[in-house]
Amino acid sequence: MKLECSKKSLLNAINIVSKAVSTRSTLPILNCILLTGDREGFRLLASDRELSIETDNIESDLYEKGSVAIDAKMFADIIKALPTEMVTLTVDEKNVCHIKSGKSEFTINGQPAEQFPEVPVVNKRENIVLKSADIKNMIKQTxxxxxxxxxxxxxxxxxxxxxxxxxxxxxxxxxxxxxxxTVCEYDGYTEMVVPSKTLNELARLLSDDENEKATIYYSSSYILFEIKGCTIVSRLLDGEFLNYENLFVENSPVKLTANTHELLSAFERATIVSEDNKKTPVILTIKENNLNIRTTTDRGLVNEDVPITLDGEELVITFNARYIIDILKVVEEEYVTMNFNTNKSPCIVTGVTNHDYKYLVLPINPR
Amino acid sequence: MKLECSKKSLLNAINIVSKAVSTRSTLPILNCILLTGDREGFRLLASDRELSIETDNIESDLYEKGSVAIDAKMFADIIKALPTEMVTLTVDEKNVCHIKSGKSEFTINGQPAEQFPEVPVVNKRENIVLKSADIKNMIKQTxxxxxxxxxxxxxxxxxxxxxxxxxxxxxxxxxxxxxxxTVCEYDGYTEMVVPSKTLNELARLLSDDENEKATIYYSSSYILFEIKGCTIVSRLLDGEFLNYENLFVENSPVKLTANTHELLSAFERATIVSEDNKKTPVILTIKENNLNIRTTTDRGLVNEDVPITLDGEELVITFNARYIIDILKVVEEEYVTMNFNTNKSPCIVTGVTNHDYKYLVLPINPR
Incomplete structure (x- = not known):
């Protein structure tokens, strides 16, 4: 393989695929990026077997076709450090790579492309087209x-x-x-369970641009996302998801509405005296006009008051503050409603007017 | 103790003392900040026994004198998270602290001030006055x-x-x-060996302001720095320092001058194929007009050429690239001179015209 391209576009491509590179693998080939130059163009691919990310073609002058797998970290370090914008990459038949730029020259041993894991083929018949920003937001908020x-x-x-x-x-x-x-153009019915690592990477790579689209293709075992700059293929999880709709009961005799930011910062302060940041029991005392939040640990005591509008009865109930904080952080509206039933029933967080989201949190049972 | 002060000035004071708080101590008192309110004012102190930092008086309304030691991390977390600028701090006779701000109230257990380590007294007779920026630069560059x-x-x-x-x-x-x-106003003679942790903290706290001064007081065992915002007291190291002046021999038959930035980035690239970033042997081949830098490891090979002006003979010599990089990073001049003798003698790095710095690096002996 022999080609010339710019340092900038190569770095951009490395950045796109880098998160699919295995970090814990003892198999050296999985720590590599696959470079391929063929009649379609020059592109990078990384895969940890569960998830693979392949860039679109990178602007380049391809003089000789070929492919090679190169250690991802070293490749990234080299390209980042190159002294000029112009990069020449040459790979010989023994997979030895020469990278030249200005007066710098690197020679590193690559590995045969054949050893690189194959990307599963996903049939491109049926597809779902969504707004990129919608997918990104939906992921971040859940x-x-x-x-x-x-x-x-x-x-x-x-x-x-x-x-x-x-x-x-x-x-x-x-x-x-x-x-x-959220609403979408697809009017059929289908469901799939996507691994969280895939969703994290997808959210990272998706644009916030309201005009950009992403296309989803899927089979029974795999999902393929065609987004701007790259294609992501991931395994799907096998099995039946929980029936969540029945969990959201509409019976809520206690309903409080408060300013989202005030509520969030009060809960956040309530965790400061906690020994374990992930688990802070807080006692909520819900009264007319006031929500009192109280935490007591061996390290100290926090007492917070937040003004609220209460619709219904007074209630005392205990939650893990972390769970409420996670939700309030992704609520975008200025005000939020928390719906309660008894002190042993879950709290349901909804928008005051926006019904596009529902969060449910189990309380900590009173002793 | 009872006082009112602003969140901002309290946070600033916490930030100043925080680095002197012990991080590895199993003695809880050393993980604390000491708060003192007396007739001089209200201030914070942290100490790990080797190094102590005390703030100047913090602007506050002190209603009741007193002192208490509070866990540094929790105190910082609380103050950072407070909802309003106005902070009320009350400590009772059992060292229980109440921190109030807006509708937030924290109650935490402090520890008796008497348990806090005492700061050594340094006699304030003789002093040395230096520019803050000079001390800061000298530390960073060495x-x-x-x-x-x-x-x-x-x-x-x-x-x-x-x-x-x-x-x-x-x-x-x-x-x-x-x-x-560097030149200074002090015309006497004295020397002392200051622990590196103290110097790191001092450099962090010193200002770059050319007009600001720092005053040094010292005894045989301790040094005290009076700088803007705080006072730092540190133990001195005991013993005789190496005689370094004799190491810098003036006999340098090989003298190369190069652009500092070009040289630095070439050495940095030479370390990329290294398995151990702290130890990368690089072979320097010094010729008329050209310095070739070459690294070979199991992971690959780097070849760099840097244009130079050579005064003297050609030479091949091996160094740990890391040592040269550390020096070139702190050289502020556009050009730098490297002086060599044989391939077993040290390299001496100096300014082309600036003689305020000299660095010496031992080569890696040829096998």
Missing amino acids: IFSVATDESKPILTGELFKFDENCFNAVAIDGFRVSWRK | IFSVATDESKPILTGELFKFDENCFNAVAIDGFRVSWRK
């Missing part, structure tokens, strides 16, 4: 409640459910449910 | 070659030598010597 432990593998992913022009994203970790929906 | 291993404890500090209006800072780690000097 991903925090994906299960992190592997006891129920299906919950380490997020449900994407398409149902007659409605796109639902749902994440459940056993203590809480995050459910966002 | 501190990297302080010894990190404890085999010769004296070398874990830096020599401050004052000799008839000349302030010298010298750091030696067994492989290299960094020596900077």
Whole structure:
């Protein structure tokens, strides 16, 4: 392989694929980026077997076709440090790569392209077209409640459910449910569970541009995202997702509305005296016009008052503050509503007027 | 103790003292900040026994004198998160602290001030006045070659030598010597070895303002720096420093001059194929008009050419690139001179016209 391209476009391509490079693999080939120059052009591919990211063709002058796998970290370090914009890359038949730029010359041993894992083929018949920004927002607003432990593998992913022009994203970790929906052009019905790592990378690579589109193709085992700059292929999770809709009961005799930011910062302060930032029990005392939030640990005590509008009865209930904080951080509206039933029933967080999201959090049971 | 002050000035004070708080201590009192309100005012103090930093008085309304030690991290987290600028701090006779701001109230257990380590008293008779910016620069330009291993404890500090209006800072780690000097108003003679941790904190707290002054007081065991905003007291290292002046021999038959930035980036690229970023042997081939830098490791090969002006003979010599990089990073002049003798003798890096700094690096001996 022999080609010339710019340092800038090569760095950009490395940045796109880098997160799909295995970081924990003992198999050296999985720590590599695959460089391919063929009649379609020159592009980079990285894969950790579960997830693969391939760039679109990189602007370049390709003099000789070929392909090689190069250690991702070293390749990135070299390209970053090159002294000029013009990069010449030559790979010989023994996979030895020469990278030249100005008066710098690097010679590194690549590995045979054949050893690189193959990307699963996803049939491109049926597709779903969505706004890139919609997917990005839906992921950001739900991903925090994906299960992190592997006891129920299906919950380490997020449900994407398409149902007659409605796109639902749902994440459940056993203590809480995050459910966002938005309208979409696709009027069929289908659902799939996408691993959280894939969603994190997808959100990172998706643009905020309201005019940009992403196309989804899928099979029973794989999903393919065609987005600006690259193609992402991921394994889907196998199994039946939880039935989340029944969890959201409409019976809420206690309903408080408060300023989202005030509520968030009060809950955040309530965690400061906690020994374990991930688990801070806070007692909520809901009264006419006032929500009192109180934390007591061996390290100290925090007492917060937040003005609210209460619709219904007074209530005292205990939550893990972290779960409420995660939700309030992604609520974009100025005001938010928290719906309660008893002190043993979940709290349901909704918009005051916006009904595109619903969050459910289990309380900590009183002793 | 009872007082009111602003969140901003309290945060600023916490930031000043925070680095003197012990991070590895199992003694809880050393993880604390001491708050003192007396007739002089209200101020913070932190100490890890070797180094203590005390703020100047913080603007406040002091209603009741007193003092208490509070866990530094929790105190910082609380003050950062407070909802309003106005902070009320109350400490009762059992060292329980109440921190109030707006509708937030924190109650935390402090510890008795008496348990806090005492700051050594340094007699304030003789003093040395220096420009703050000078001390800061001298430290930054030498501190990297302080010894990190404890085999010769004296070398874990830096020599401050004052000799008839000349302030010298010298750091030696067994492989290299960094020596900077600058003029100063003090016309006496004295020398002391300051621990590197103290110097790092001092450099962090010193201002770049050319008009600002710092005053040094010292005894045989301690040094005290009075700088803007705070007072720093540190233990001095005990023992005799190495005689560094004799190491800088003037006999240099090989003298190359090059652009500092070009030289630095070539050496930096030469380390990319290295397995150990701290130790990269690079072969320098010094010829008329050209310095070739070459690294070969199991991971690959780097070849760099840098244009130079050579005064003297050609030479091939091997160095650890890291040592040269550390020096070139702190050379402020556009051009720099490297002086060599044989391939077993040290390289001496100096300014082309500026003679206020001299760096010495041992080569890696040819096998």
